[in-house]
Amino acid sequence: METVLDNLDDVGLAFAYTVLLFVIAGVLSLVFGTLLAAARVGPIAVLSKAAALYVSVVRNTPLIIVLIFFRIAGPKIGLKFNFVDITIGDVRLNNLFTACVIGLTVYTSTFVCEALRSGVNAVPLGQAEAARAIGLPFSGVMREVILPQAFRASVPPLASVQIALLKNTTVAGALGVFEAFARMRTLTNKNAGDRIEIFLTFALLFVILVEIVSFAANRLERRWRVAS
Amino acid sequence: MSSAVLFDAPGPKTVARHRIYTAVAALGLLALLAFVIWKLYSEEQFAYDKWEPFITPRYLTALLEGLLTTLQMAFTSVLGAVGLGVVLGVGKLSEHGWVRWPAWAVVEFFRAVPVLLLMIFVFYSYGISRGDSGAYWSVVIALTLYNGSVLAEIFRAGVLAVPRGQAEAAYAIGMRKTQVMQIVLLPQAVKIMLPAIISQCVVALKDTSLGYAIAAPGLTVVGTRIYTNFQNQVPTVFVIAAMYIAVNFLLTLLATYIQHRLVGEKSPLDLTRVGNMQGGENTGGAGGLV
Numbered sequence: 154m155e156t157v158l159d160n161l162d163d164v165g166l167a168f169a170y171t172v173l174l175f176v177i178a179g180v181l182s183l184v185f186g187t188l189l190a191a192a193r194v195g196p197i198a199v200l201s202k203a204a205a206l207y208v209s210v211v212r213n214t215p216l217i218i219v220l221i222f223f224r225i226a227g228p229k230i231g232l233k234f235n236f237v238d239i240t241i242g243d244v245r246l247n248n249l250f251t252a253c254v255i256g257l258t259v260y261t262s263t264f265v266c267e268a269l270r271s272g273v274n275a276v277p278l279g280q281a282e283a284a285r286a287i288g289l290p291f292s293g294v295m296r297e298v299i300l301p302q303a304f305r306a307s308v309p310p311l312a313s314v315q316i317a318l319l320k321n322t323t324v325a326g327a328l329g330v331f332e333a334f335a336r337m338r339t340l341t342n343k344n345a346g347d348r349i350e351i352f353l354t355f356a357l358l359f360v361i362l363v364e365i366v367s368f369a370a371n372r373l374e375r376r377w378r379v380a381s
Numbered sequence: 382m383s384s385a386v387l388f389d390a391p392g393p394k395t396v397a398r399h400r401i402y403t404a405v406a407a408l409g410l411l412a413l414l415a416f417v418i419w420k421l422y423s424e425e426q427f428a429y430d431k432w433e434p435f436i437t438p439r440y441l442t443a444l445l446e447g448l449l450t451t452l453q454m455a456f457t458s459v460l461g462a463v464g465l466g467v468v469l470g471v472g473k474l475s476e477h478g479w480v481r482w483p484a485w486a487v488v489e490f491f492r493a494v495p496v497l498l499l500m501i502f503v504f505y506s507y508g509i510s511r512g513d514s515g516a517y518w519s520v521v522i523a524l525t526l527y528n529g530s531v532l533a534e535i536f537r538a539g540v541l542a543v544p545r546g547q548a549e550a551a552y553a554i555g556m557r558k559t560q561v562m563q564i565v566l567l568p569q570a571v572k573i574m575l576p577a578i579i580s581q582c583v584v585a586l587k588d589t590s591l592g593y594a595i596a597a598p599g600l601t602v603v604g605t606r607i608y609t610n611f612q613n614q615v616p617t618v619f620v621i622a623a624m625y626i627a628v629n630f631l632l633t634l635l636a637t638y639i640q641h642r643l644v645g646e647k648s649p650l651d652l653t654r655v656g657n658m659q660g661g662e663n664t665g666g667a668g669g670l671v
Contacts, residue, residue: 196388196399199406213583213629214622215590217601222622226614230424273386281386291389299386320495327497327594334497338594341505352502356494363493 156347157354160340166243167336168358173244174322174332175362178257179315185258186265193266194273208263216324220256224328227252253325257318264314272307273299305377312370316363333359421615431613435620440607447603448624454517454599455586458524462585463578465525466532471562473537484533491530497591499523504595516597520589528585532578539574540566572643579636583629590625600624 157164192204211219223232234251276299284298326334337355341348391399421427434440472484491499500523507522509515543566551565590601604621608614 194387196391197402197406199403199410203406203410209630210622210626213587213626213633215587215601215625217590217593218618218622218625221601221605221614222618225608226618229614230420230426276386278386281389285389295387320493323495323497324591327591334495334501334594337498338501341501345505348502348505352498355498356490359495359498360490360493 156340156344156351163336163340164333164354164358167331167333168362169244170250170330170332171319171322172362173246174250174254174257174325174330175315175319178254178261178322179318181254181258182261182265182314182318183311186262187269189262189266190269190273193270204266208266211260212263212267214260216256216260216321217327219260220253220324220328223252223256223259224249249329250325253328253330257321257325261314261318261321264317265311268310268314269303269307271310272303272305275306276302305374308370308374308377312367312374315370316366319362319366320359424615426615431611431616434607434611434613435616443603443607444600444620444624447598447600448628450517451586451589451599451601452628454521454524454589454592454597455582458521458528458589459578459582459585461521461525462528462532462581465529466536469530469533470536470540473533474540476558488530488533491526492534494527496523496527496588497594499526500591500595516592516595519595520592520597520599524585524588527588528581531584532581535574535577535581536570539570539577542573543569575643576636576640579632579639583632583636586629586632587625 189204189208192200193208195201227233232252234248234255237246237248237251239246280298280302281294284294289297322332323334326332326336326338329335333355337351340351344351425431435444469484469488472480473488475481475484500519503522504516504519507515507519511518540562547565547569548561551561556564589597589599592599593601593605596602600621604617608617611617
């Protein structure tokens with residue numbers, strides 16, 4: 154355990170980056186994914202087709218290609234994100250970090266869109282028909298009947314998507330953000346003999362993070378579950 | 382249809398309004414597209430020398446070979462993962478605690494750990510001294526472990542999705558536990574699971590690209606070599622992405638076809654709890670314990 158204990162600061166910093174990537178990209182992907190889902194299920198055929206095209210293109214592209222696009226190809230066409238440079242303690246959020254956040258957001262929002270859409274599809278048609286039959290206007294049908302059910306039904310898939318995002322933040326490590334994966338690679342490179350405990354430390358920290366998100370999602374789901 | 386749930390059949394006023402929205406949206410999208418093309422054009426991304434590698438036979442061959450290696454890696458790991466998934470899945474369904482708990486722990490661990498960490502660990506433990514083939518097998522082993530645990534969950538869900546009467550009837554005519562599993566439950570479960578397994582192939586195929594981090598052979602690494610040589614990052618990313626998308630699209634079509642053929646119009650296996658999106662799913666007590 155010595156290697157890990159000696160480098161505890163670095164490990165902590167690495168996981169700070171991981172959590173930051175996760176939280177920022179998570180919130181942004183929820184926002185953007187909701188917009189996409191709105192376009193996808195909306196009545197405007199053009200928007201719906203465009204959103205569907207976007208989702209199927211991005212979803213079938215490997216995440217690392219998406220990140221390479223924003224991180225390596227982007228600067229060639231003026232996507233530089235140089236305006237971002239925030240330092241909080243030892244954590245420095247620069248253009249690299251931003252490019253990875255944008256890439257993760259673009260990728261994850263397609264899955265958020267599909268999760269929300271599956272939630273909408275889970276609402277039985279009879280619910281909408283009954284709501285219209287008792288004379289609720291469109292806004293009432295949406296607010297009182299459909300969206301609450303759709304939202305609840307999409308909590309479990311949304312939780313899966315966010316957990317996947319948490320694990321996908323490691324891909325940013327392959328492209329220059331010094332988060333958990335990049336730190337583990339450096340540590341293992343320097344102390345190849347201790348690779349097993351290094352791996353187990355990082356792996357267990359990830360298991361703990363995943364469990365935290367999973368636990369929170371379970372609580373929310375239990376609280377909001379549709380009575381059946 | 383989601384639109385039927387969300388919207389009533391539109392009346393004449395709404396139809397007229399939708400026409401205006403459609404026109405505005407179409408204009409907006411066209412403007413966006415035009416801007417992207419103009420931007421690419423003004424940054425000289427359409428210049429001939431940037432695209433030249435993709436009409437040069439030598440580089441085309443390299444790309445196709447990369448794609449072939451990627452496919453090989455994906456299918457080797459999926460084959461391994463199916464084997465591992467069956468073992469772990471049956472283990473999780475076992476009546477003996479000493480089989481069930483270790484299987485559960487292994488599945489939960491490998492599902493919660495990012496594939497990249499696994500990959501780099503395997504690489505430093507095994508692959509580093511073996512050059513290209515070491516990197517190749519590091520990717521395959523890491524993907525096998527990860528996809529194996531995801532498939533174990535799919536597998537378990539598949540067996541549990543077989544109607545209970547099937548197992549009860551088999552026990553009633555005097556079959557043993559193994560016979561029930563092998564003769565009655567497994568064949569039916571495989572049928573239910575096949576679409577999910579093919580979707581998992583898409584995940585595995587996309588994940589092979591993570592071999593980039595350990596310079597494993599494959600389409601992504603061929604791409605990076607091309608753009609390092611020619612400084613044509615943007616066209617290369619487009620070409621590589623298009624190749625991945627094409628293959629994944631074919632796999633998805635196959636999964637849909639098999640779904641219709643084998644499972645029919647019945648709803649596919651509900652795998653929200655298993656999750657088969659890239660590198661991801663619900664882990665933890667949620668999927669495993671309940």
